[in-house]
Structures are given as structure tokens and as C-alpha cells.
Amino acid sequence: MTTAQPLGYWIKRVDRALDSAFTDAGLDRRAWQVLNTLSRAPAPIADLDRVLAPFLTADDPTTRPHVDHLAARGWARITLDTATLTPEGHQAHQRLAEHVEAIRSRVVDCLAPEEHALLLRLLQRVAARIDP
Template sequence: MPPSAAPHADGVAALLSRAERLAARRLRGALEETGCSVEAWRVLSLLADDPGQGMTSLADRTQLPPPTLTRLMDQLVDDGLVHRRVDPLDRRRVLAALTPRGRQAHRRLAERVREAWVTLPEDADDVLLATLLDRLIARLEAPVALPAPAGTAGEPAAARR
């Protein structure tokens, strides 16, 4: 796509939002008979890939508010899928990891999720899409200084009211 035809940022955001909703719908369909929510699946998947994550990291990566994540983690602990422990290097942090039962549940759920995605026709651009999404995520995670609104540079706050 030539630069002049590049989609507006709002258009990209809308496309990403629609794709996320459709992906979540597919995930819900794969998980609905298991009693596992999409949010719980995301936590289990993150812990399967990287055990011993802190709650702040999990909240960031799942996009869940900390109180919601805490309630979800309490349920996963009660179900025997996750255990929490105090970080030995920083006693203020709590680390989470899958229990053996949680690893078994994750493997079972991962198979259902894979089956739900296998029904999608293969596309030669899948690797390219994943690469571009990874690059976009990295760009969006980078801190950016936003410009001041027009006409406000150097004006005291009282003058702008």
C-alpha cells in the first residue's frame, strides 16, 4: 500500500479491535464446554509460556484491571490450577505459576484452541501478519511524548480555561 493510501490510525485501531473481538469469539467457542473463560485461558497460557510471572506483568499482558486479575487468580488457585508465592528477591511481589494440574489443564485446553484455529483456511501471509503485529505491539509499547494541543504551548493552565 503506498504511503498516501495508508489507513488512518483510527482505521487501524478499528480493524485491530474487530479482529480481537472475532478471535475472542472463536476462543469462547472452543472453551465454552470446558468452563474456562477467555481471560482464564490467557492467564494459563502466559504462565505455561513463562512460569513465575508477577501480577503486574500478568495484568499488563492480559489487559485485566488488577482487582479483576486478583479475583481470577483466586479462582484459579482455588481450582488447584495455579499457585502463588512471594518473590524471594522482592518480598513485595507475588509470583504465579501453574501447578501440575494446571499444566495438564492447559495442555487439554490448548488442544481445543488449536482445533478451533485449524478450521481457518491457511494463508501464506500468516507469518507476515504475526511479524507485523509483533512490530506494531513493540511500537505501541514504546513510550512516546505527545505534542501539546495546538495553541497551548507555553500558556499557563489558567490562560487555557
């Protein structure tokens, strides 16, 4: 007899798989979010922190290390606490956007549209219940 795994197991498994998929691209998820946000326009670090606040944690409370990582790769410049993508950063974003879209497709393509919508509604309900 097979025992079903609890919800937390599946949430953590999906989270780790997504982290791994981004690592395979040479970037973590937070750095991708910073890169993607900066691809639209330069931004002060404080604005990046505000926009990406839902994804920051006590262990990772600011986007600054991720901006610094992008700058070390030559993908961003930081001037007076404002980050701007370099031409190389825009090229990297374009290349990585294709990889991210492939990840999203792998996640979503296994579900019918109504299943995906239902999954999101259920997860939102659970999240609201445990973190009101």
C-alpha cells in the first residue's frame, strides 16, 4: 500500500526542483527576478527590495547581494544605489528568459488550464489560512 505524501512534502519538492532548474541556468531564482525586473528599467535597490519583498526572507532580506552578483558578472552597474543592466545583462536576460519560459512550460503543461487555475486557488486558500 502506498502512503500519500503530505502537502508540505510536495510544496518543498516543487520548490527544490525549481531552484535546481534555475541553478542549471547559472542563476538562482532571486537573481533571475532582479535581472527580469531590471530588464524593464533601472531601479534603486530600495525599489527592488520593495517590489520583490514577497520573495525575500529573514535569511535573504535584500536584493543587494543579487544585484552585486549581477554586477560581478558584468550584467549590471550600480551607481548611487541604482542598478542598471549593461548590454551584456540585457543579452543574458534575453537568453535566460527562454530558459525560464521552458521551466514554466514544464510546470504548467502537465495540467489542463482548469487544473492549473484550481491548483492556484487551492494554494492561495492554504496560504491565506496559514499566513493571513
